[in-house]
Amino acid sequence: MCQPKDQGGLGFKDLVKFNEAMLAKQFWRLLHDQSSLFFRVFKAKYFPHGTVFEAKKSSSSYAWQSILKARSVIKVGSMWRVGDGSTIRVYWDKWLPRNFPSKISSPQKSALGDVRVASLIDQDKKQWDYAKIGHLFLPFEAAKIKSIPICITNQADCIIWPRYRDGLYSVKIGYQLLCELNTQNRASGFAYKMQFTSEESARGSDVPKLRNKVRCNEPSMPLGKILKSTASLLREFQSHTRLGVNTSTQRDIKWKPPEGVMVKTNFDRAIFVESDQAGIGVVVRNNKGQVMAALVEKIPKPASTEILEVLAARRAVQFIHELGFTLSIFEGDAKTIIKALAEGNCLIPSIGHIIKDIEFISGLLRTKSFYHVKRQGNTVAHALVLRAMLSFPVLIWMEDVPPNIYRFVSVNFPIS
Template identity: 30%
Template sequence: MNAKLLKPYSEEEVCVALFQMHPSKALGPDGHFLQNKRWGRKGSFALKLDLSKAYDRVEWNFLEAMMLRLGFDSRLVAVMMMCVKSVSYSFLVNGEECGFVVPSHDLRQVSCLVRRSWKSVQRFNIFWICSAKHQDPKSLTARLFKAKYHPHSSFWDASVPSSSSYCWSSILKARIVLEKGSRWLIGDGASVYVWKDRWVPKPSTFHPITQPPPSRENMLVQELIDKERRMLCDTKLSAYFEEKDREHIRALPISNSLPPDKLVWHYTDRGQFTVKSAYEVAWDYVKPPSLSASSSALGGNPFTPLWKAIWQAGVPPKVAVELVTAAQHCRPRDGLTGDGEGVAEDWVWLNVDGATNLQNKVGGAGVVLRDRQGHFFAAAASFLPTMTSALQAEMLANKRAVEVTHQLGFQKVLVRSDSSQAISIIHTCVDRVLAMDFLAEDVLDIAKAFIASKFIFISRNNNSIAHCLAKVALYVETSIVWVEEPPSVIQDLLIHDIL
């Protein structure tokens, strides 16, 4: 037998042996073929036996010793061992090669390592899959998925067929994350159902807690909007909702232009999906109970257990370092700044500020108009009801400021605010991805009436007069405008303030 096995073999003989292998006997499972077979008269079936072969557990040294003991020639044994021992493996984790494994027995050892590595990074990868789906529905990827998996339904109602690709199955596993973090931004209210959709700015459900009245289950949000006055109808809010719901709904800003409703990501300032914010939203959904308990016990940074989980995940050190570094070095973008350089003498300098009393859910807008030398033209203090954030007050204050300036007939305006976030939104509101963009659009629509306008960020130290008027507005519960003669509350500030 050894003599036959040790005979020289040609390349042609190797090719003949390989091509005698039937296609259905190729390495790997045949289940995918069976799941996708939809036609033909000749059927197939698979029989899977739960057997553990002896070879699955044999180490190379034992295999070599047994072959020699059974009488195989040492030259043949050497060739066989060269084949099984020459295999090595590395792994791609998020596109980067890492690890180098030389197995001491069969492929089950490598399979175990792969499963352990995958489970360690699976929770991180799921958010990248979320990110891939939470993009333009007109993209090629989104259209391909829709054509194949949900041609007659929305993404939110799509199912997972048995023949689904791994990518589609993973996206739907991550859909719960998108559902938890997305809500509707109300424009005209024509696309959003009051009782079925997520639109109330109240994490984490975004649904009204009030039960729908009989026969009104399919009511749209547009029925709650007074289109003539461009505001929510308080009579209908009182008729349909409990007080807790009314507080949140009244805080919704209604744009003058009534744009279409839009689905946005609630947990970022710009309403756009990010992997970092998705991880924060999903942490309670995927984290082990032990991490939840340790986070509460720490009473401080909830991400401390996350750092520990990353280091203890068993992923290669390079991957762990990249994950921790990326999470720790995220920084918000800087606001826009400016000092009015290049503005001519005939421009009016318009300082604006917003103030809030969030305990009472009210705000105030302060406005002061002067020339470049600081001479007083006019001022305003306006009460802002139903405020939920400082940013909302700042945006409404900017809107009130350009309204007053336009009513007074000024044509060239330099708007100066100490809210870098508000100025940034006004400069970048073309995407209209959150409620503040709608307010910014209102500001810019009013500003179109000016011959020229410019919006810049200034420090709080250079905005003390507008800040004082905003504080006054919190208590007046109306809107007051002073022309030519400043109110006494700001007279001393006008003397000492420098533009």
């Protein structure tokens, strides 16, 4: 009865699992709502000298024993977000940005049993110690670590829920996790589903056709070629879709100059799938449309597009501060990030620490504001970010842009 309808059940909730998911919500509150009376009472009684993860079962109340039982749900589905790295144990905690949270699998050095992530960070430069990471970890894990953004300001490490876009745990997602963990194919089913959802959805429509042809002894496409065929059809569809776009609407959206002595800073980002890297582009222009400065930077590809978008915003604010400008409007085409920056929303667990960095740096400016602009009004920054794929880690131009970018400046806003 509790099986989903598409699996032959009636779709009723499994009350045992649902109750455990709700208890896990209380455990999540103990992790994040540490100013509440609920936290202060339970900490004083059950874990006065440690964290809630370190609390031990004892002859305590039934409510506390029930909450501790749900601790395993949070342990399985959560991961650490790196702040200053002082809390996270390198080899024992889950902090790598993968589709399914995981611990370090590289062989452990004998003298580094309880070492913290802070020891891998160059605290003066606020960046990873690349030499140490390359020495201690396998290449694929070293690349993952280097892609994690480091805070510019001092911030504590934080536990987030990576399966939710906002990084927060919910009863619904906890219940889904418990149901998935309860299946017979626990290891292959849950982890495989997390890592290969996009691949399965891409070829899902072709599999039934293939099965029917095999059953009827008809010629069929090899299974290994289905994904390539589907990708080809998708590209063909997208090319025809782009041809049908109303270009007159796109031409009406242009970059607008700032007023008075302010400058306008546009930023954009792109992911380079082939090299597993990402790029950031920033351009600064005055009220006459003249380019004051431009920047392109290549960085390791972050765990999500959302993190890359907010990193591009942080680099734009840093760039303005480095140039000495104090009055700036910032424009980007990532609507969700711009909204979070305009509202000063630092509560989003997955990117809140980077937004705090942006708030700190932008607070050093006399005037700043963040606005969303459509891609057609952000063409110069977009053209710059594509150049990052062929550039050194950082390139800066003062009162100029690369020759192949100037046409975007002229078309976007003709300079007299």
